[in-house]
Amino acid sequence: MSRSVQPPQLDAFDRKILAILQRDNTTPQRTIGEAVNLSAPAVQRRIKRMTKEGVIQANAAIVDPMAIGQSVTIFVEVEVISETAAQIEEAKRAFASEPEIQQCYYVTGEADFILVIIVPTMGDYEALTRRLFFGNNNVKRFRTFVAMDRVKVGLNIPVEA
Amino acid sequence: MSRSVQPPQLDAFDRKILAILQRDNTTPQRTIGEAVNLSAPAVQRRIKRMTKEGVIQANAAIVDPMAIGQSVTIFVEVEVISETAAQIEEAKRAFASEPEIQQCYYVTGEADFILVIIVPTMGDYEALTRRLFFGNNNVKRFRTFVAMDRVKVGLNIPVEA
DNA sequence: CCCTCCGATGAAACAAACTTGCAAAACGGC
DNA sequence: GCCGTTTTGCAAGTTTGTTTCATCGGAGGG
Known part of the structure; x- marks a missing residue:
């Protein structure tokens, strides 16, 4: 935190x-x-x-989603209507509290948030969108990208001088 | 691999x-x-x-980018011109071989690839785009999103039955 | 129905790694 | 140049990881 x-x-x-x-x-x-x-x-x-x-935030095993039977990786671009500080903080909290949301970034560009979501099935994603986007009247628009192949995965921060 | x-x-x-x-x-x-x-x-x-x-792909320490002086997280949506199997594989290899590209997904939707890139400075990203996108005539279009806040980071695959 | 085979398990012994205490060296400020 | 602080390496102690081996339980065949 x-x-x-x-x-x-x-x-x-x-x-x-x-x-x-x-x-x-x-x-x-x-x-x-x-x-x-x-x-x-x-x-x-x-x-x-x-x-x-806190430099080292966690020590984690990285698991292949393919090995776990069904699991779907999804990217979502979220555009909000009102971008006041309070509402952005509210959105951050809402997104961060969802276990299915693996990564959440607040970004500049043509979207406001980018989410990386991993769910067992597409049905779970649909339920999540219902709860998270359609139930939130500050969400203007969201675009979904479904991963067909996880070509590369890692989180290595460049640390060399 | x-x-x-x-x-x-x-x-x-x-x-x-x-x-x-x-x-x-x-x-x-x-x-x-x-x-x-x-x-x-x-x-x-x-x-x-x-x-x-291969179920466990790696065992990694997760480092806070903020702790490493300057580091920028960037999302890129890449749209390619020709989507033949050979060219997709070529693109996968090209993206996967870049150390700055942390994550690469081949996706459905309005883009073909989504990249997560971490570079020390914006200048490094610009150099990367020059080499990777402008130097590749199969890239139709790419859109950049710069992360202002890393709200949440993780890669926990749901494993519960 | 019993018997054998095969894989997985737990207890114990063993090896390797982590952790702590302590004295010495390196660094900075005065 | 001296002294306090910080960090280091060595060595001992402790925890953890690894291997060995005898046993258990289930699947398939006689």
């Missing part, structure tokens, strides 16, 4: 460690240490600090 | 384990075992199997 309050200082060691952990966070600290020229405990302390500071 | 060749059978144990690992893959196997009523070795074997089968 809370972002990093003060910009944490990340040195070259931290960045290299993050680059490794983003690729594979099961890498042993000893191996990381060898890669960055630091001892295992030093690596461990830095990881602990970055986790506490 | 290779998808799951044959749909792996996932039982209730596997699904519960995946649900936990998607939330936090640093959870000890013993703790997972208690949660699903299985011994630690059984959990370990299932994780190993699902990793080999």
